[in-house]
Amino acid sequence: MTVDELIAPSDVETGTVFRAPRREDGAAISRLIGDCPPLDTNSTYAYLLLCEHFSQTCVVAVGESGEIDGFVSAYIPPQKPDVLFVWQVAVNERARGSRLAARMLHALVWRCAAKPIRYIETTVGPDNIASRKTFEAVALAAEAPIAETALFDATLLGDDAHEDERLLRIGPFDIDMLTPL
Numbered sequence: 001m002t003v004d005e006l007i008a009p010s011d012v013e014t015g016t017v018f019r020a021p022r023r024e025d026g027a028a029i030s031r032l033i034g035d036c037p038p039l040d041t042n043s044t045y046a047y048l049l050l051c052e053h054f055s056q057t058c059v060v061a062v063g064e065s066g067e068i069d070g071f072v073s074a075y076i077p078p079q080k081p082d083v084l085f086v087w088q089v090a091v092n093e094r095a096r097g098s099r100l101a102a103r104m105l106h107a108l109v110w111r112c113a114a115k116p117i118r119y120i121e122t123t124v125g126p127d128n129i130a131s132r133k134t135f136e137a138v139a140l141a142a143e144a145p146i147a148e149t150a151l152f153d154a155t156l157l158g159d160d161a162h163e164d165e166r167l168l169r170i171g172p173f174d175i176d177m178l179t180p181l
């Protein structure tokens, strides 16, 4: 692994390595997303593009077995250079319960320390408690307020079964507050 790929020091206790995704991870990431409802599934090609073009703002957590236990996709919106927009967060069922999602988010922000990020934005369904608790914990660690507003209502998502996607905005914060957990 190159220094450029390694996002944060390995978790010594669990043996988890946080690193930037590579194109070879695309198919495994696609399967992980499929195994993590209620996340929307996308083509493997879409995940290959994330690995190829957005690896600097995405992270995979690789467990001791060498399998991908977690994934976060994120990007800096072109019109908002101070925002890290987090798209999908997934933790394999076998790895849940030890706040791996929050640890991935901390590792990712730590990796972005040279960038002028002062906000994290994400969308979250109204009933996704684990996801909400994850972002609340990040806001607490960043000592930053968290605001919730409407973003995409279910009709825009073109699917009767889809919940509204509400925007959570954490910040402003000092990026140095979010060190690896």
Ligand SMILES: CC(C)(COP(=O)(O)OP(=O)(O)OC[C@H]1O[C@@H](n2cnc3c(N)ncnc32)[C@H](O)[C@@H]1OP(=O)(O)O)[C@@H](O)C(=O)NCCC(=O)NCCS
Pocket: 036, 037, 038, 039, 087, 088, 089, 090, 091, 092, 095, 096, 097, 098, 099, 100, 101, 102, 123, 124, 128, 129, 130, 131, 133, 134, 137
């Ligand atoms: C959301 C997700 C990534 C979190 O995984 P994780 O990091 O292993 O999360 P944990 O199991 O450690 O739970 C995080 C917090 O939520 C709480 N929690 C988890 N499931 C819960 C539930 N069903 N009800 C209430 N609280 C719950 C935990 O107790 C923990 O709280 P704490 O920090 O106060 O101890 C994972 O559940 C997942 O992949 N879900 C499916 C995909 C998804 O919904 N992604 C998020 C949308 S972008």
